[in-house]
Amino acid sequence: MTGIFALDLPWLTSRFDVATGAIDGVPSVQRYLADLRGCFADARAYEAALARGNPLVYSVASVEPAHGAGDLHYGLAVVHPGRVGGEYFHTKGHLHQWREAAEIYLGLAGEGAMLLESERTGETRLVPLGEGHVVYVPGYTAHHTINTAAVPLAYLGVYPAAAGHDYGAIADSNFRSVVVERDGRPVLLERAAFHA
Numbered sequence: 001m002t003g004i005f006a007l008d009l010p011w012l013t014s015r016f017d018v019a020t021g022a023i024d025g026v027p028s029v030q031r032y033l034a035d036l037r038g039c040f041a042d043a044r045a046y047e048a049a050l051a052r053g054n055p056l057v058y059s060v061a062s063v064e065p066a067h068g069a070g071d072l073h074y075g076l077a078v079v080h081p082g083r084v085g086g087e088y089f090h091t092k093g094h095l096h097q098w099r100e101a102a103e104i105y106l107g108l109a110g111e112g113a114m115l116l117e118s119e120r121t122g123e124t125r126l127v128p129l130g131e132g133h134v135v136y137v138p139g140y141t142a143h144h145t146i147n148t149a150a151v152p153l154a155y156l157g158v159y160p161a162a163a164g165h166d167y168g169a170i171a172d173s174n175f176r177s178v179v180v181e182r183d184g185r186p187v188l189l190e191r192a193a194f195h196a
């Protein structure tokens with residue numbers, strides 16, 4: 001199956017492992033609890049959790065070809081189960097540097113949700129993401145993923161190569177809402193109300 005293309009691109013096909021979050025031949029970024037300072041609403045609960053241990057919260061393996069402006073990039077992510085002060089483990093979240101860039105998320109395993117927050121209108125949507133779910137993230141939308149179950153949540157995110165990741169805007173102002181466990185179920189709360 002080689003020689004079909006003028007360039008023997010290493011990206012033409014890859015094997016991925018939903019259990020480990022690995023994609024053959026590409027680097028994976030691990031985010032442990034200690035890397036997520038400021039990401040959880042309850043700072044006291046965060047410090048208490050960190051004193052007990054530093055678990056892996058999520059990993060992302062990214063395939064990022066760089067052949068031209070039309071490239072697509074994709075990442076396989078696994079968010080592990082857990083909570084900090086009732087708030088479910090989640091990714092840091094970001095806007096795209098190129099704000100117009102949209103993204104497709106394909107749920108592969110587990111059960112969770114995506115928090116979407118429009119930078120333009122301030123509207124918030126919590127939508128399901130898990131095995132059998134596809135989520136379309138429009139441009140100008142801050143997004144992160146949340147594991148609301150007791151097993152790992154795995155998904156693939158596909159985005160334009162030019163999208164870029166802007167973590168700073170979220171780190172500065174954070175999402176306006178949090179997803180917390182109440183009576184065994186995920187509930188969306190205003191961050192300010194959760195603090196109160």
Ligand SMILES: [Fe+2]
Pocket residue numbers: 094095096103143159
């Ligand atoms: Fe994204």
